[in-house]
Amino acid sequence: SQTIHQWPATLVQPVGSPLSLECTVEGTSNPNLYWYRQAAGRGLQLLFYSVGIGQISSEVPQNLSASRPQDRQFILSSKKLLLSDSGFYLCAWGRGQARYGYTFGSGTRLTVV
């Protein structure tokens, strides 16, 4: 069966520090991978998605970047965090045309102080 792992679960980082969040998928190959951010009381905002190794599409201009060094690994990064980067970050995987829905990781609560 397919599983998705996301870590860490919580993170408190000072302004200006770097960030690296990792997401890995098991039990499937060539998944579409997604990073979403959820601000308090708001819906999910799609940040990046990837349809293959090294292929990254950015949805919104921001202080973050994403990379996909391996088929089942998706990394969200920042060189210098801003206060506005605080939020709940969710990784998800799915198939083309989302026919079976997305499977989400358990999320990372990031607080920038």
Next chain:
Amino acid sequence: SQQGEEDPQALSIQEGENATMNCSYKTSINNLQWYRQNSGRGLVHLILIRSNEREKHSGRLRVTLDTSKKSSSLLITASRAADTASYFCATDTVTGANSKLTFGKGITLSVRP
């Protein structure tokens, strides 16, 4: 940008009652999906309805889709306290062979024991 808009924003009902949640969207879709999120957790896929379907059932869930009105509803019958969670609709707007799910802001459902 938000594609789906859920209504109401919050809903409080008694255990055993039915809960009806609505979602409206703006552009053509490939399918519409409903997700559930327990507090501080990732999203769980509940049900998917394709654009050529009008109604679908899964256990205590019933979802309808009216593409002429660009709206969907999710009905949870015989609600339980464990149904307390946030519910999101998400629309899949196909771009080639890929997909991107756009989420609404969610509905907070409270089921009183």
